[in-house]
Amino acid sequence: MSAEKPQLNRLEIMRALKYSNWDAVYATAFVILTGGAFLTGFALYLRANDFWMGIIFSVPMLAGLFQIVSSYFVELSGNRKRFCGTYSLIGRILFLPILLIPFIVPPHFRFLVFAILFLLSNVLLSITQPAWSSWISDLVPQDMRGRYFGKRNMLGGLTTLIISMPAGWFLDQSTKYHRFPERIGFACLFATAVVCALMSFAALMHQAEPPMVRSDVNHTAGLKGALSFYRMPFLDREFRAYVLFGGLFAFSQFFAAPFFLVYQLEKLKFSYTIIQLFTVYTSLLSMISLPLWGYIGDKFGNKPIIAISTAGVALLPLIWDFTTRKHLLMAYLIVTFINTASGVFWAGVGLGQFNLLIASTPMKNKSVYVGAWSAVVGLAGGVAPILSGIMMTAFKPVHFVVEDILVGNYQIVFFINTIFRFVALASLKPVVERGSASAKEVLAQLGSAPVGSWKQIRRLQKSSNEGEKLEAAQSLKSSRTTLAVDELVAALDDPSLHVREEAAIALGEIRDIRATPALLSKLADPASGIVEECALALGSIGDSQAVNALGEVLETGETIDSLAAAKAIGKIRCAESQELLLKALNSETTKNKPGLAEACIRALGNSGSERVARELEQYLENGNASLQRAVVRALGDIGSARSASALMKLLDKQNDSAMISRIAVSLAMCGASESIPNLLASLEVVHSPVARKQIINAIGNLVGVEDRLYPSLAMESYDRDQAVSRIFQEMLRKDRAASRESFSAKRRYRSLQLAAEHYQDGRFVEAAQILIRYASDQKESKSVQAIVDWMEKWTREGVMGSEEFLLLLLVFK
Numbered sequence: 102m103s104a105e106k107p108q109l110n111r112l113e114i115m116r117a118l119k120y121s122n123w124d125a126v127y128a129t130a131f132v133i134l135t136g137g138a139f140l141t142g143f144a145l146y147l148r149a150n151d152f153w154m155g156i157i158f159s160v161p162m163l164a165g166l167f168q169i170v171s172s173y174f175v176e177l178s179g180n181r182k183r184f185c186g187t188y189s190l191i192g193r194i195l196f197l198p199i200l201l202i203p204f205i206v207p208p209h210f211r212f213l214v215f216a217i218l219f220l221l222s223n224v225l226l227s228i229t230q231p232a233w234s235s236w237i238s239d240l241v242p243q244d245m246r247g248r249y250f251g252k253r254n255m256l257g258g259l260t261t262l263i264i265s266m267p268a269g270w271f272l273d274q275s276t277k278y279h280r281f282p283e284r285i286g287f288a289c290l291f292a293t294a295v296v297c298a299l300m301s302f303a304a305l306m307h308q309a310e311p312p313m314v315r316s317d318v319n320h321t322a323g324l325k326g327a328l329s330f331y332r333m334p335f336l337d338r339e340f341r342a343y344v345l346f347g348g349l350f351a352f353s354q355f356f357a358a359p360f361f362l363v364y365q366l367e368k369l370k371f372s373y374t375i376i377q378l379f380t381v382y383t384s385l386l387s388m389i390s391l392p393l394w395g396y397i398g399d400k401f402g403n404k405p406i407i408a409i410s411t412a413g414v415a416l417l418p419l420i421w422d423f424t425t426r427k428h429l430l431m432a433y434l435i436v437t438f439i440n441t442a443s444g445v446f447w448a449g450v451g452l453g454q455f456n457l458l459i460a461s462t463p464m465k466n467k468s469v470y471v472g473a474w475s476a477v478v479g480l481a482g483g484v485a486p487i488l489s490g491i492m493m494t495a496f497k498p499v500h501f502v503v504e505d506i507l508v509g510n511y512q513i514v515f516f517i518n519t520i521f522r523f524v525a526l527a528s529l530k531p532v533v534e535r536g537s538a539s540a541k542e543v544l545a546q547l548g549s550a551p552v553g554s555w556k557q558i559r560r561l562q563k564s565s566n567e568g569e570k571l572e573a574a575q576s577l578k579s580s581r582t583t584l585a586v587d588e589l590v591a592a593l594d595d596p597s598l599h600v601r602e603e604a605a606i607a608l609g610e611i612r613d614i615r616a617t618p619a620l621l622s623k624l625a626d627p628a629s630g631i632v633e634e635c636a637l638a639l640g641s642i643g644d645s646q647a648v649n650a651l652g653e654v655l656e657t658g659e660t661i662d663s664l665a666a667a668k669a670i671g672k673i674r675c676a677e678s679q680e681l682l683l684k685a686l687n688s689e690t691t692k693n694k695p696g697l698a699e700a701c702i703r704a705l706g707n708s709g710s711e712r713v714a715r716e717l718e719q720y721l722e723n724g725n726a727s728l729q730r731a732v733v734r735a736l737g738d739i740g741s742a743r744s745a746s747a748l749m750k751l752l753d754k755q756n757d758s759a760m761i762s763r764i765a766v767s768l769a770m771c772g773a774s775e776s777i778p779n780l781l782a783s784l785e786v787v788h789s790p791v792a793r794k795q796i797i798n799a800i801g802n803l804v805g806v807e808d809r810l811y812p813s814l815a816m817e818s819y820d821r822d823q824a825v826s827r828i829f830q831e832m833l834r835k836d837r838a839a840s841r842e843s844f845s846a847k848r849r850y851r852s853l854q855l856a857a858e859h860y861q862d863g864r865f866v867e868a869a870q871i872l873i874r875y876a877s878d879q880k881e882s883k884s885v886q887a888i889v890d891w892m893e894k895w896t897r898e899g900v901m902g903s904e905e906f907l908l909l910l911l912v913f914k
Contacts, residue, residue: 109311124301124304128257138269138373144215152493154360154363157216157359159483159484160220164226180310188226189225192222192224195222199215230471236310239313240309240311259384269373274286346525346529350528354482355482360511382444383441384444386445387445389444394410401542403460405537406453407449407450414446419519421511460534493514494510496509496510547584553576570592574603577607578611581610585611589611601630608620609638617642620642621647624651632659633665634665655681660695679708679713698731699727699730702728715743734767745768745776748767749773752776759789761786761787765800769798784905797905809911814904821903825906836850856872868906873893
C-alpha cells in the first residue's frame with residue numbers, strides 16, 4: 102500500500118533535484134579523496150601486498166551483498182530519507198578513526214584496523230543504495246532521466262576536475278618530496294573528505310522524498326515472508342538476464358581494478374600529480390560526453406548505450422600491456438589514449454547501467470530489485486579483485502619477453518581481464534529493453550548525422566529565439582538526420598507557426614515512421630495551421646496507417662489541405678489509397694474544389710495499377726483539357742502498355758504543342774514503340790523548340806538511344822555540334838580498318854566523312870541524305886525503319902533540324 106505522504110508538486114520536485122545535485126558534488130568529493138589513487142597509496146603506505154590489495158578493493162563490492170537485506174528493512178520502514186541519511190553519514194565519518202590509524206595504532210596492527218574500519222564504512226554506505234535508488238527514481242520524471250542523470254554525473258565530473266589535481270599535488274609534497282610526513286598528507290585528505298560528507302548529509306536532508314509505493318509482500322509473515330520478498334527479482338526472467346549481465350560485467354570491471362593504479366605507482370613510477378592529472382583529463386572527457394550519452398539514452402534506449410560503451414572499454418586492459426618504464430614517452434601516449442577512451446566510454450557504462458536498472462524495476466518492489474542487483478554485482482565485483490590478487494601472487498615468478506615487451510604477472514592479469522570483458526559483452530544480448538534500438542542502428546544513425554546537426558538539434562531544443570529555431574529546423578530538413586525526429590516532433594507544438602511549418606516539412610524530408618502519430622495529431626487539428634504540411638509529410642513517410650486520416654482531410658478539409666491530402670495519399674501505395682482517390686474523383690465534393698480532381702488523378706498515377714489506368718482512360722474521352730493533361734501524365738506514371746492505344750488516339754486529335762509533348766512523354770514511359778510514326782507526324786504541327794526536343798527525346802527513349810540523345814539535346818548548340826563531331830569520329834574510327842578490306846566499306850567510310858563535313862557546314866539535309874542511303878541498306882527494326890522513312894520524307898521536303906539529325910545519327914550508329 103502507499104504511504105500517506107502527499108504527492109510532490111513540480112516545484113518541490115525541481116527543488117529536490119537541485120539538492121540532489123549538491124549531494125552529488127559533495128559525495129563525489131568524498132569518493133575522490135578517499136578512493137582511487139589515494140586509497141591505493143594509503144594501503145601501500147600501510148604495507149599491503151598484492152593479495153591484500155585485491156582484498157581491499159573487493160570490500161566495496163562485497164559490501165553490496167548487504168543491500169538485499171537492507172532493501173527488506175527499507176520496505177518495512179517506508180522512510181528512505183532517514184535511512185539513507187543516517188547510515189551514509191556514519192559510514193563516511195568512519196574515515197575520522199581511519200585517518201588516526203598511523204598516529205595511534207602500532208605498526209603491526211595498522212592494516213588490520215584499517216581493513217575492519219574500511220569494511221564497516223563500505224557496508225554502511227552500501228546498504229543505503231536500494232533506498233537511494235528507489236527514492237531518486239521516484240523523484241526524477243521518466244522522460245528526462247537520461248538528461249538529468251547525465252547532468253548530475255557531469256557535476257560529479259566537474260568536482261573531480263576541481264579536486265583531483267590539488268589533492269594529488271598536496272600528497273606528492275609528502276610522499277615524493279617529503280616536505281612533511283606521509284601520515285599528515287593522508288590525514289589532511291581524509292579530514293577534508295569528512296567535511297564533504299557532512300555537507301552531503303545536509304543536502305540529502307533538504308531533499309524532499311515522494312511517497313513510497315511499498316511491496317505487497319506480507320512483512321509480518323516472518324521468515325517465509327522475507328524469503329518470498331527476496332525471491333521476487335529472481336523469478337522475473339527478464340530481470341534475471343540483466344542481473345546475469347550485471348554480475349559478469351562487474352566481475353570483468355573489478356577483476357584487475359586494484360592493479361592499474363598499483364602498476365602506475367610501482368612499475369611506471371608515476372607521481373600522484375601525474376595520476377590525478379590523468380584523472381582530471383578522464384573526468385573532463387566524461388563530463389563532456391555525459392550529456393551526449395544522456396541524449397542518446399533518452400532517444401534510443403539504455404541497452405545500446407551499454408553495448409557501445411562496454412565494447413569501448415573491453416580492450417583497454419590489454420592496451421596496458423604495451424606500457425613500460427623503458428619507453429616512457431610511449432607509455433604516456435598509451436595511457437593518454439586509455440584515459441581518453443575511459444572518459445568517454447565509462448561515462449556511458451555508468452549512466453546506461455543505472456538508467457536501465459531503474460527502468461527495468463517495477464514501482465512496487467524497486468528496493469528489493471535494486472538490492473538483488475547490487476548483491477549479485479557486489480558478490481561478483483568483490484570476488485574478482487580477490488581472484489586477481491591471487492593470480493598476481495601466483496604469476497609473480499613468471500617473466501618472459503615477447504617482441505621487446507617484458508611479460509609478467511601484470512601483463513597476464515590484464516590480458517585475462519580483456520577476455521572477461523568480452524564475455525560480459527556477449528551476455529548483454531538476451532537483456533530486454535522495450536522500445537530501444539540496437540547498437541548497430543544507433544551507430545548507423547550517429548555515423549550518418551552531419552557534425553553540425555548536433556548543434557542544430559540543440560538550438561531547436563533549447564533556443565528561445567524564433568529565428569534560431571526556424572534556421573535549426575531548416576538545417577535539419579537539409580541534413581535529413583533521424584536523430585532530430587523527437588525534437589522536430591516537439592517543435593510541432595511551438596508557439597510560432599513558421600517553426601511548426603518547418604518542423605513538419607523537415608519530418609517529411611527525414612521520413613521516419615516515428616513521427617507519424619504526432620503528424621496525425623496535428624492533421625486532425627485545423628487550428629494548428631499546419632494541416633497541409635503534415636499531410637505532405639505523411640505522404641513522404643508513406644505509412645499506410647495515415648491513409649484514413651488523410652482521406653478525411655481530402656473529403657472535408659479546406660481546398661489547399663485537400664490538395665495536399667490527395668498528393669500524400671498518392672504516395673502511399675496501397676489498395677486503400679487507390680479506392681479513396683477513385684471515390685474522391687467521382688464525388689460531388691471534388692467538383693466544388695478547383696484543381697482537386699486533377700490532384701486526385703495525378704496522385705493515382707503513383708498506383709502502378711492497370712485497373713486504375715483503365716478507370717482514368719475514360720477521362721481522355723469525356724474530360725476537359727485540364728483533366729486530360731492530368732490523365733495523360735498519370736497514365737505515363739503508371740506505365741501500362743495497354744494505355745498506349747488511348748494515348749495515341751488522343752495524340753492524333755491534337756494541335757496543342759504542350760499536350761502533344763506531354764503525350765509523347767507518357768507514350769515513352771509506357772514503352773509504346775508502335776507510336777513512333779504518330780510522334781514523328783506530330784513534329785509537323787509542333788513549332789515550340791522545347792516541345793520538339795521533348796518529343797524527339799521520347800522517340801529516342803523508345804528506340805533505346807536515350808543515354809546518348811538526352812545529354813546532347815540538353816546542350817547548347819555549339820556543344821551539341823561538338824558532340825555530333827565526336828560521334829562521327831567514333832564511327833569513322835570503327836570503319837577505318839574495314840575500309841582497307843573492301844570497296845563498299847571504303848565507299849561507306851568516305852561517305853561518312855562527307856556527311857560529317859556537311860553537318861559542320863550546317864547542311865543538315867545533305868548530311869541526313871547520306872545517312873539515310875546507308876541506313877536503307879541495313880535490316881533494322883520497325884521502329885528504326887519508321888524513323889528512317891520519316892527522315893527521308895523530310896529531306897525530300899528540304900526540312901531537317903539539328904535535333905532531328907542527332908536522332909537519325911544515333912539510330913544509324
